[in-house]
Amino acid sequence: MNMWQSKMTGIVDAHVHMGAIATEDHILDINRAIGVKRTALVSIQDPTHGSGLPQSLYMKARHPEAFYVFAGLNHGEKLSDGRVRTPSLVSQLDGFVAMGCDGIKMIEGKPTSRQVMDIPVTDAYFADYWARVEELGFPIVWHVNDPEEFWNPKLLPAWAQKQGWGYGPSDVTKEQLYAEVDEVLARHPQLRIVFAHFYFLSADLTRAARFFDAHPTAHFDLTPGVEMLFNMSRDPAATREFFIKYADRIVFGTDIASRNTVAEAVFRAGIVYRWLESEDTFRIPEGADFLLGQPEDGIIHGLSLPDDVLARIYHGNIARLAGEQPRPLDIGRAIGECTRIGAIAQGMSNTPAEDTEAVRVARKLEALA
């Protein structure tokens, strides 16, 4: 296996997706194989299936030192046109804080999320929530937007098309999504946000710099979007300068999912490590997972960043945002949350709550409590 490991220690992978709890040992194997100390499980809720967040709470309960949990919001009430009741976004947030979550994960702002729930983040539905997150200083990992080529059928990569990530005239535009974020940040300038995938500004570092200068509490993570690596390899000297100047605003992440094989995870993390640390010129290796595309035309130029910059990107920045240590989980509250999520799923899908991942997790947590 073509392994590229980091020379640094204490690395936190700030963007990982946990699947079924059956992958518990597997995700621990992945973490060992890629040499990370901790991961942040970004936990988008699937209200219909009662999954997404419960598995992450389970991992935090079982391995309190190893996992931060960024909890997604449950929009079951909106999605069911009020048929199912869910707590207000503010009470969901307060619940996450009380139970020991470390932050919020949002995907409201990816065009596919807008297709499912067409409520802009500037809507009154989110107003009290934004105010409360800002007041608490609770960090958010937020996926807004997508690469510009996803709006252009001629440029849409095959792997993205397969995921249903091609957008047309009936979809929200890239600039509209940015404008909505600008409006939220104008109202709430203290929000501590890590925008996933470099906020899809990797093709325009001038604009990225303008955004950072205008929003001192904004950060970007380095999860591929493989186009990010290709875009920023066009002018490695300018990219390197950007990374050194904004070293406090950039956060390492891989977007590894617990369904990835260990080999895929090693490739995925290794590509980012090698890009940040080496002076190599290289391509995506054969064997990388399909979201990294075919090893076709993309060339990556290593940035050979200084160690103090790497240290901030690998752990210093996320520690400042989410704490040096993950917060301890209140297992009783986590059981309550999972039970509620299971009931919402039953209301939305007629699947018995007992058959949801949420209630399976609740039962496992009861055994631990």
Ligand SMILES: [Zn+2]
């Ligand atoms: Zn992700």
